[in-house]
Amino acid sequence: MVVAEPKDMEMLTGAMIPPIPARMLNEFVYCPRLGYLMWVQGEFEHSADTVEGGIKHRRVDKGGGSLPEDPGEEEIVHARSVSLGSETLGVTGKIDLVEGEGNRVTPVDYKRGKRPHVEGGVYDPEKVQLCAYGLLLKEHGFECVEGFIYFVGSKERVPVPFDGALVSRTMAAIEEFRKVAAGDRIPPPLDGSPKCVRCSLVGICLPDEVGFLSRRGVEPRPIFPSIERGLPMYVQSPRGYVRKDGERMVVEVAKEQVAAAAYGDVSQVALFGPASMTTPALHECLRREIPVTWFSYGGWFMGHTFGSGHRNVTTRTAQYRASFDDGKCLDLSRRLVAGKIANCRTLLRRNWKGGPDALPSLMTSMRGDVRRAVRAPSIESLLGAEGGAAGRYFANFSGMMNWKDEGEGGFDFNGRNRRPPRDPVNALLSFAYAMLVREWVVALSGVGLDPYRGFYHQPRFGRPALALDMMEPFRPLVADSTVLTAINNGEVRAGDFVRTAGACALTEKGRRSFIAAFERRMGLEVTHPIFKYRISYRRLLEVEARLLVRFLMGELKRYPVFMTR
Amino acid sequence: MERLFIVAYDIQDPKRWRRVFKTMHGYGKWLQLSVFQCRLSRMRYLQMEALLGEFVNQKTDHVLILDMGPADSVKPRVQSIGRPFEPVERIPVIV
Numbered sequence: 001m002v003v004a005e006p007k008d009m010e011m012l013t014g015a016m017i018p019p020i021p022a023r024m025l026n027e028f029v030y031c032p033r034l035g036y037l038m039w040v041q042g043e044f045e046h047s048a049d050t051v052e053g054g055i056k057h058r059r060v061d062k063g064g065g066s067l068p069e070d071p072g073e074e075e076i077v078h079a080r081s082v083s084l085g086s087e088t089l090g091v092t093g094k095i096d097l098v099e100g101e102g103n104r105v106t107p108v109d110y111k112r113g114k115r116p117h118v119e120g121g122v123y124d125p126e127k128v129q130l131c132a133y134g135l136l137l138k139e140h141g142f143e144c145v146e147g148f149i150y151f152v153g154s155k156e157r158v159p160v161p162f163d164g165a166l167v168s169r170t171m172a173a174i175e176e177f178r179k180v181a182a183g184d185r186i187p188p189p190l191d192g193s194p195k196c197v198r199c200s201l202v203g204i205c206l207p208d209e210v211g212f213l214s215r216r217g218v219e220p221r222p223i224f225p226s227i228e229r230g231l232p233m234y235v236q237s238p239r240g241y242v243r244k245d246g247e248r249m250v251v252e253v254a255k256e257q258v259a260a261a262a263y264g265d266v267s268q269v270a271l272f273g274p275a276s277m278t279t280p281a282l283h284e285c286l287r288r289e290i291p292v293t294w295f296s297y298g299g300w301f302m303g304h305t306f307g308s309g310h311r312n313v314t315t316r317t318a319q320y321r322a323s324f325d326d327g328k329c330l331d332l333s334r335r336l337v338a339g340k341i342a343n344c345r346t347l348l349r350r351n352w353k354g355g356p357d358a359l360p361s362l363m364t365s366m367r368g369d370v371r372r373a374v375r376a377p378s379i380e381s382l383l384g385a386e387g388g389a390a391g392r393y394f395a396n397f398s399g400m401m402n403w404k405d406e407g408e409g410g411f412d413f414n415g416r417n418r419r420p421p422r423d424p425v426n427a428l429l430s431f432a433y434a435m436l437v438r439e440w441v442v443a444l445s446g447v448g449l450d451p452y453r454g455f456y457h458q459p460r461f462g463r464p465a466l467a468l469d470m471m472e473p474f475r476p477l478v479a480d481s482t483v484l485t486a487i488n489n490g491e492v493r494a495g496d497f498v499r500t501a502g503a504c505a506l507t508e509k510g511r512r513s514f515i516a517a518f519e520r521r522m523g524l525e526v527t528h529p530i531f532k533y534r535i536s537y538r539r540l541l542e543v544e545a546r547l548l549v550r551f552l553m554g555e556l557k558r559y560p561v562f563m564t565r
Numbered sequence: 566m567e568r569l570f571i572v573a574y575d576i577q578d579p580k581r582w583r584r585v586f587k588t589m590h591g592y593g594k595w596l597q598l599s600v601f602q603c604r605l606s607r608m609r610y611l612q613m614e615a616l617l618g619e620f621v622n623q624k625t626d627h628v629l630i631l632d633m634g635p636a637d638s639v640k641p642r643v644q645s646i647g648r649p650f651e652p653v654e655r656i657p658v659i660v
Contacts, residue, residue, distance in 0.1 A: 048607035055615040233658040240660050247591020251660045261658045262591045264609055512659055519657045 017181050019085055020174060022093035022136070026129035028177045030195065032187035037201055040181050042311035047200030049112075056112040056152045057096070067098060067105075067140075077105050084136040090174055095133045097150075100142075107133040107147040114154035121158040122149050131170040134162045186553065197223055204447075206546055209531060213547075213556050222533035229539075230267035230290075233259075234515050237508060238297065240275035244284055263288055268442055272511075273297030291445065293438045298420075298505050299431040301438055301464075304445070312448040318552040319466075323453050330379060332469075332551075332559055333456035337382055338373040339473035339561035341366060341389040346564055347400070347476040351484060354399030362396055379456070390416070397425075397480075402488045411487050411494070420503035427497060427504045428486065428514065432479035433471075435518050440467035440474075443541040447549055470544065473561050478521055478537055486517045530560055569633040569641065569652055570603045570610070571596075574617075577625040584620050585628075588613075594653050604636045604653045 020028075020039065028035025037043045066079050077100045085092035097108040109130050115121045122130075130147040137144040146161045160166070180187060189207030190196060196207045208220030233249065235242055241252045249266065251259040263284055269292045271277060277292065285292050286307045293304040322328045345366040352359050369389035376382035398413040413425040421427040441464050444451040454465025456472070486492040496510025506514060522538045535543065544562060551559040572589060576582035576599075589595070592613045593603030605613065617628050633641045636655070643650050 046608065048611055051608050052611050055611065231655065231657040233660075235660050237660050245590070246587040251658070253660065259658050259660050260590075262593075264591060264612075266658075515659050516657075519659070 017090070017178050019087065019090050019092045020177055020181075022091055022129050022132035025091065025132055025170075025173055025177060026125040028180075029125040029128045029173050031190055031193075031199070032177075032180060033189050033205055033207075034199060034201055035177060036180055036186050037204060039177075041186075041314050043201060043204050045200050045204060047198070049198055050200050053112045057110060076101055084133075084140060086136055086139045089132075089135055089139060090178060091132050091136060093129075093133050093136050095136075098137070103141065104143045105137055106144065107137060108150055108157070109133070109147070110150050110152060112152050115151045115156045115158055120160070121156075122160055127160050127166060128170050128173055130160050131162050131166050132174070135167070135170065186555065192221075197221070203542070204546065206543070206550065209543070209547065210550055210555055212531065213560060220531045220533065222531075222535070230265045232268045232270060232519070233261055233266050234270045234272070235275040235277075236270075236272035236295075236511050236515065238272075238274050240271075242269070242271075242275075242277040242281050244278060244281040249281055249284075263290070266290055268293065270295060270438060272299065291442050293442065295434065295438075299434045299511070301434045301441070304438075304441055306445055315448040315549050315553070316450055318549075318554075319449050320453060322552050323455055329455040330376075330382070333379060333382055334374055334376055335559055335561045336456060336469055336472045337376075337386050338370050339563050340475060341370045341373055341386070341393075342563050343473050343476040344389065344393045344480075345370070347481060347484075348393065348396060351400040351481075353402065354396070358396070358399070362392070365392060382456075393476075400484050401425075420505075422502055423504055424492075424494065424497045425483065425487070427506060428483045428492065429479065431506060431511070431514065432482050432518060433475065435515070436471050436474060436479045437464060437467050439478075439522070439538075439541055440464070440471050440545075443545045444470065446542065447545045449545065449549065449552075470548065473563065474537075474541070477562075477564060478518075482514070482518045482521045485521070486514055489517075491517050526564065529563060529565060567604050567606050567636040567655070568610070569636040569639055570605060571631040571633060572601045572603055572613075572628065573631070574599050574621075574628040575626060576621065578622070581620060581622065581626065585617065588616050588620065596650075602653050604655065 024035055024039040027038050067077060067082060077098060079098045080096065082095045082098050083092070084095065095107045096110045098105050099108065100106055107130060109126065111126060116123055120127075126149055130149060134144045134147050144162065146159055148157045148159055150157050189205055189210055191211060192208070196202050196205075199205070202223050208223065212220045233251075235251055237253050237258075239253045240258075242249055243252065244250075245260070247264075248260050248262045249269075250257055268290060269277070269285060271292065272295045274297070282292060282305065286305070289307050291304050291306045294302045296302055322332075345363065348366070349359070349363060366389060369385055369392070372385040373382060373389070376385055394416045397416075398411075401411055401413070411425050412423065414423075416429065417423075417426050418430050421430045441451045444464075444466055449466060451464040451467045454467075454469040457463065457465040457468045491513045492506075492510050496507050496513070497504050498507055523536050525534045525536050526540070527533070528535050528540070528543075540562065547556065548559060550556045570593070572593060574582075574585055574589075576585055582599075586599075589601045589603075592605060592609060593601040596602045603613070614630070621628055633639055633652075636652070639652075641652055
């Protein structure tokens with residue numbers, strides 16, 4: 001495992017470490033990396049298993065009963081949801097149920113599912129968690145020699161005696177977790193473990209991907225891409241009005257319902273121009289961590305509204321630190337730009353419709369551009385290499401379009417222009433880039449990075465520099481190719497544009513068909529060139545964002561830029 | 566992996582019926598009186614099941630959840646007379 005030198009990272013000293021929740025101790029024993037991610041970095045993600053666990057826990061979480069003030073009294077103890085903590089042990093815990101008589105009590109922990117077929121009927125991590133409860137009760141003056149795990153699925157109560165071996169195992173786990181938390185090295189992922197398959201943090205941890213990129217040669221299992229997420233909701237009709245109706249969002253145009261979607265099926269909301277949203281609808285989005293992004297009428301990305309944000313501070317610290325490191329900035333920028341040029345080259349090769357003579361020399365010169373980018377000695381010369389390649393690419397862009405005479409100029413393209421775009425193709429390109437920026441801003445904020453601090457693009461007020469950085473290799477793959485598809489399939493026609501004072505923009509209808517084409521592209525599954533599993537572009541953006549986190553945290557030596565063949 | 570479900574219910578009390586009706590809008594598409602069509606991941610299915618279990622009166626009400634199979638590959642064999650029946654699709658909302 002490659003781990004960066006953690007010298008200058010902020011470290012928690014022993015005294016600063018807060019007591020460990022016994023629940024987290026369970027995770028740590030299950031997988032040290034999981035414990036670290038959950039407790040030290042504050043990451044959490046629901047999976048079907050955690051949701052089910054929550055449902056099965058509902059009864060015990062309601063509380064009720066209390067522990068006696070003076071453990072000496074002879075009375076029946078039956079208390080639910082008992083919170084205890086101890087500085088000496090360095091542990092806190094919320095015990096599902098404590099029962100007993102006088103000062104002899106036993107903790108009971110509820111687990112969803114059935115009693116497992118292992119020796120003693122209880123898995124190790126659960127034993128340690130229960131034993132930590134036992135130690136906490138002892139600290140508070142009770143006598144406690146065993147506990148129970150209650151399996152809700154099979155309605156069985158399995159006793160766990162707190163013998164010497166278990167107690168010393170628990171103490172050792174506490175000690176070790178404190179040590180891991182005090183250092184700032186994230187424990188390495190488990191090696192091809194079956195535990196990962198149903199782990200809810202698998203998408204954050206990326207065990208197989210990180211392992212594959214840092215040392216072993218086994219192909220990663222497609223665990224992460226199979227996680228289901230919702231789909232975006234676009235409201236680009238200027239009279240669009242989104243309101244909350246119970247469990248769904250309803251979109252109205254002129255008081256008439258035109259669409260509705262359950263909150264649980266929506267991953268993000270994009271609002272264009274004067275389209276509006278009620279406060280209750282927005283509150284529910286914030287509560288469910290559904291980002292809402294705002295565009296100008298013409299598709300200019302203006303910003304996004306997101307809940308209280310990501311809790312993982314370590315990630316952002318690593319990002320800022322790397323952004324001040326010139327070497328790291330240059331290394332990452334070179335890779336991203338080289339990736340972009342290579343992907344542009346691939347797109348040209350695949351979609352070339354121009355004359356057969358022009359292509360070979362174009363391919364050669366673009367390969368030269370890739371080489372120049374990879375070897376660029378500074379950001380300035382990298383900008384030069386990028387500019388040269390972009391000029392070449394856009395000069396030949398029309399070679400990928402079908403030539404249909406549509407009158408009114410059709411889709412005549414003579415190079416890139418913007419702010420404002422002056423012809424239909426440029427209008428489409430600008431709009432597609434704005435959409436892709438939004439996707440990246442959402443993906444980056446979602447994994448705990450700051451989209452406004454980049455490595456290649458310099459930070460400037462209101463410019464999501466990191467999103468622009470990360471988007472480079474995806475410009476040809478997602479945005480340009482959507483533009484080509486929309487034009488070549490006739491999904492967007494010359495009549496779908498309005499021209500005012502030299503500027504050209506999409507009409508409402510044209511924008512709707514183009515967004516549909518863009519979403520189709522995002523849903524397209526591609527085979528990942530490194531990991532070999534199939535994944536949609538939508539999920540791929542998140543994988544790339546997570547891999548960037550792993551690179552910035554020093555777990556990966558280099559950032560693997562996505563390139564298609 | 567998402568699965569396709571048909572949820573049908575008989576609720577005796579109008580107040581509870583309204584509550585179930587509203588909840589179901591969060592999980593599926595209204596098909597007919599007291600019948601919904603849903604496309605759910607395991608997580609969303611569990612949430613729906615738990616909510617319904619909480620709302621209904623176990624003695625008098627009845628909720629049926631019919632599993633039609635994997636939503637992406639299954640072609641439900643449904644005979645629909647009158648208005649057409651179309652399985653819910655997974656598509657982004659664009660207005």
